[in-house]
Amino acid sequence: MSWEPVIGLEVHVHLKTRTKMFCRCPVGFGAPENTQTCPVCLALPGALPVVNRTAVEWTIRLGLALGCRIAEHAVFSRKNYFYFDNPKGYQISQYDLPFCINGKVQVPTADGDNMVRIVRAHLEEDAAKTVHVGGRTGRIRGADYSLVDFNRGGTPLVEIVTEPDIGSAEEAKRFLQILRQTITELGISDAEMEKGTLRVDANVSVRPAGSKELRTRTELKNMNSFTFVARGIDAEVARQTAVWESGEAVRQETYDFDATTGALTPHRAKEEADDYRYFPEPDLVPIEPPAELVERLRSELPELPAKRIRRLENDLELERATVLVTSGLDSLWQQAVAAGAEKIPAANVVANNVVGAGLDPAAVSAKELAKLVDARERIPRAAFDEAISKLAEPGFSADPYLAQETVSDEAELEPIIARILDASPGQVEAFRGGKEGLLGFFVGQVMKETGGKANPRVVSELLRAKLK
Numbered sequence: 036m037s038w039e040p041v042i043g044l045e046v047h048v049h050l051k052t053r054t055k056m057f058c059r060c061p062v063g064f065g066a067p068e069n070t071q072t073c074p075v076c077l078a079l080p081g082a083l084p085v086v087n088r089t090a091v092e093w094t095i096r097l098g099l100a101l102g103c104r105i106a107e108h109a110v111f112s113r114k115n116y117f118y119f120d121n122p123k124g125y126q127i128s129q130y131d132l133p134f135c136i137n138g139k140v141q142v143p144t145a146d147g148d149n150m151v152r153i154v155r156a157h158l159e160e161d162a163a164k165t166v167h168v169g170g171r172t173g174r175i176r177g178a179d180y181s182l183v184d185f186n187r188g189g190t191p192l193v194e195i196v197t198e199p200d201i202g203s204a205e206e207a208k209r210f211l212q213i214l215r216q217t218i219t220e221l222g223i224s225d226a227e228m229e230k231g232t233l234r235v236d237a238n239v240s241v242r243p244a245g246s247k248e249l250r251t252r253t254e255l256k257n258m259n260s261f262t263f264v265a266r267g268i269d270a271e272v273a274r275q276t277a278v279w280e281s282g283e284a285v286r287q288e289t290y291d292f293d294a295t296t297g298a299l300t301p302h303r304a305k306e307e308a309d310d311y312r313y314f315p316e317p318d319l320v321p322i323e324p325p326a327e328l329v330e331r332l333r334s335e336l337p338e339l340p341a342k343r344i345r346r347l348e349n350d351l352e353l354e355r356a357t358v359l360v361t362s363g364l365d366s367l368w369q370q371a372v373a374a375g376a377e378k379i380p381a382a383n384v385v386a387n388n389v390v391g392a393g394l395d396p397a398a399v400s401a402k403e404l405a406k407l408v409d410a411r412e413r414i415p416r417a418a419f420d421e422a423i424s425k426l427a428e429p430g431f432s433a434d435p436y437l438a439q440e441t442v443s444d445e446a447e448l449e450p451i452i453a454r455i456l457d458a459s460p461g462q463v464e465a466f467r468g469g470k471e472g473l474l475g476f477f478v479g480q481v482m483k484e485t486g487g488k489a490n491p492r493v494v495s496e497l498l499r500a501k502l503k
């Protein structure tokens with residue numbers, strides 16, 4: 036029997052509003068511990084919350100981008116739990132009446148769009164940050180003491196919950212890439228996993244391939260990149276498959292995924308929703324977003340990533356189109372093409388070289404980029420790389436680089452090649468003995484000798500002839 040993965044994601048996104056969710060403390064990272072606090076976010080007696088209007092608008096904006104229905108009547112609720120990251124003894128969140136419900140996100144794949152339904156997207160406040168000191172694992176168990184930084188407490192957080200519509204680790208990664216790109220283009224969050232402004236919990240189960248049943252799921256936490264999310268899911272799918280095949284049953288548990296060892300370690304037994312004793316927040320009135328506001332926000336939505344990927348597919352392969360769109364470089368590619376660059380070479384240069392150089396696409400001159408795309412095989416590799424690295428500098432011109440010539444002249448290259456082969460008799464012998472991979476070593480030596488100006492194709496041909 037073969038088994039198929041069933042995956043649902045819970046994604047938390049920090050909103051980059053200027054101030055916190057229910058008070059006017061600044062939102063931000065890097066400030067000294069416990070300096071961005073006030074009576075509201077420290078829960079001093081008598082302090083009352085006031086809703087951050089921008090956070091509400093941004094949540095609605097995100098909900099619209101995820102194809103959700105926006106509630107006419109939304110309510111904040113108290114989620115009660117007792118832990119020292121939470122001075123009120125409850126988190127203000129949303130329960131039965133969130134801002135956004137019943138959405139869908141298209142994930143373009145080689146065989147059609149995969150539709151991931153969104154259950155809900157709700158607004159809540161983040162807890163304070165805790166640090167456990169003295170133990171081996173960095174967790175509270177075994178630690179000597181714990182520290183709390185309330186700067187993060189009260190940061191606006193949107194939680195997005197998908198239906199279990201995702202069928203593989205790869206698809207989960209694609210969904211997350213599209214979601215992150217959507218969020219950053221809306222300008223509501225930097226959505227960076229390494230910084231904790233985007234967090235992903237993956238719910239995973241397996242079932243006999245082709246069936247529709249939903250079996251017991253587990254939850255994976257603490258993965259700090261999309262690649263680790265995918266690896267964690269693969270590891271958990273393998274584990275669950277083995278459990279079912281051995282005749283036992285998967286138990287509902289939460290695991291931490293350690294990316295360095297690939298190990299899944301149990302986190303804690305999952306609480307039932309009822310344990311939180313949710314009830315409507317008595318200090319806040321319900322929010323009824325006006326229809327005009329919702330329609331204005333809808334009309335301001337940009338063209339969404341999934342749609343742009345499909346549009347680019349008229350000219351490019353799906354993979355390439357996805358990389359360009361999910362790294363926010365598709366419009367630069369389009370401008371370079373409009374400036375005269377050939378489509379596929381331009382996509383390669385943007386996806387490989389521009390991404391590799393970590394350039395800000397908004398600062399790149401598409402016209403100069405187009406010139407470099409056109410000249411990429413004519414000019415020396417070193418000149419091309421240097422020009423790419425400077426593309427985002429103000430007033431950059433490609434012209435001086437275009438004037439540089441690649442050395443393809445055999446009469447000029449042959450003595451250099453002869454010298455290099457003479458200097459490495461051991462490698463020459465090894466190459467002749469079958470170690471053909473050494474060709475790259477010799478090409479590299481010639482490139483070094485010529486200051487990166489030799490034409491690598493001509494050099495390879497000459498080397499092969501000499502090494503016969």
Ligand code: ADP
Pocket residue numbers: 041042043044045196197198199200238239240249250251252308
């Ligand atoms: P709870 O209320 O216990 O948190 P939810 O119904 O809200 O459970 O589901 C939480 C997440 O788990 C959602 O993303 C959902 O898609 C996912 N999920 C639910 N059942 C399964 C399953 N059998 N396999 C994989 N994911 C699941």
Ligand code: ZN
Pocket residue numbers: 055058059060071072073074075076077189
């Ligand atoms: Zn505050």
Ligand code: MG
Pocket residue numbers: none
């Ligand atoms: Mg849930």
